[in-house]
Amino acid sequence: MNKNLSLAILLSGNGSNFQAIVDSIDKGQLKAAIKIVISNNKNAFGLKRAKKHNIKNLCIDHKNFADRESYDQRLIEIIEQEKVDFIVLAGFMRILGSNFVRHFPNKIINIHPSLLPKYPGLNTHKKVLENKDKEHGVTVHLVDEGLDSGPIIGFMKINVEDEEKENDLENKIHKIEHYIYPKILSEFQEGKITTAGNKIRIDDVFYKDGKEYFI
Numbered sequence: 001m002n003k004n005l006s007l008a009i010l011l012s013g014n015g016s017n018f019q020a021i022v023d024s025i026d027k028g029q030l031k032a033a034i035k036i037v038i039s040n041n042k043n044a045f046g047l048k049r050a051k052k053h054n055i056k057n058l059c060i061d062h063k064n065f066a067d068r069e070s071y072d073q074r075l076i077e078i079i080e081q082e083k084v085d086f087i088v089l090a091g092f093m094r095i096l097g098s099n100f101v102r103h104f105p106n107k108i109i110n111i112h113p114s115l116l117p118k119y120p121g122l123n124t125h126k127k128v129l130e131n132k133d134k135e136h137g138v139t140v141h142l143v144d145e146g147l148d149s150g151p152i153i154g155f156m157k158i159n160v161e162d163e164e165k166e167n168d169l170e171n172k173i174h175k176i177e178h179y180i181y182p183k184i185l186s187e188f189q190e191g192k193i194t195t196a197g198n199k200i201r202i203d204d205v206f207y208k209d210g211k212e213y214f215i
Helices: 016-026 045-052 068-082 098-103 124-130 166-189
Strands: 005-011 032-039 057-059 086-089 108-112 135-142 152-159 193-196 199-202 205-207
Touching: 005 016, 005 045, 005 068, 005 166, 016 032, 016 045, 016 166, 032 045, 032 068, 032 166, 045 057, 068 098, 086 166, 108 166, 124 135, 124 166, 135 166, 152 166, 152 199, 166 193
Parallel strands: 005 032, 005 086, 032 057, 086 108
Antiparallel strands: 108 135, 135 152, 193 199, 199 205
8 A cells, every 4th residue: 555544543441542542642663643533432532532642533423313324324424535545443332234334445444453354243261261261362353244353354362261350361462462463554554454345465475364463
């Protein structure tokens, strides 16, 4: 791609992944401009982060819409005006409907706190501990019409220690999220990652289940 990326960020809460992307841009590691930050939660701390950095931001509260389709249509209208390269989900706690996903094919990126296809949905750290898994991790993927089921771009693993607490595991996961998300966006910007249908090509190698990243 090589030109600077233009991004829309969707979030619902703290916005720490959004902050990691901003920090990467500020350090010159990611050549991108965040055109808009949208939240469905007016109290999201991520909106305050956006204001602090003078990034256009707004709340579109899903409670003000009759159904998912009308909410998604409003999101489409707002994002279309910004003409962005990618829509980056950074803790956006709503499932996007089929119409939204089809409108932006191969343009919606999400990060999920598990080694997909293991543990789609919520409470991933708890599930890892309950199942006594030895490994945990994060996955960056394109969004399709399923739940955390789109083509995997990349992932990172961590070891789960004996007697690990859920909060400790969550903190370790956040650390690698904040590394891999800006890293993968920068590789899109540099043209190292491209999409072809439902396949991901990284450095001219096609990956079916994503590339493993290391710090």
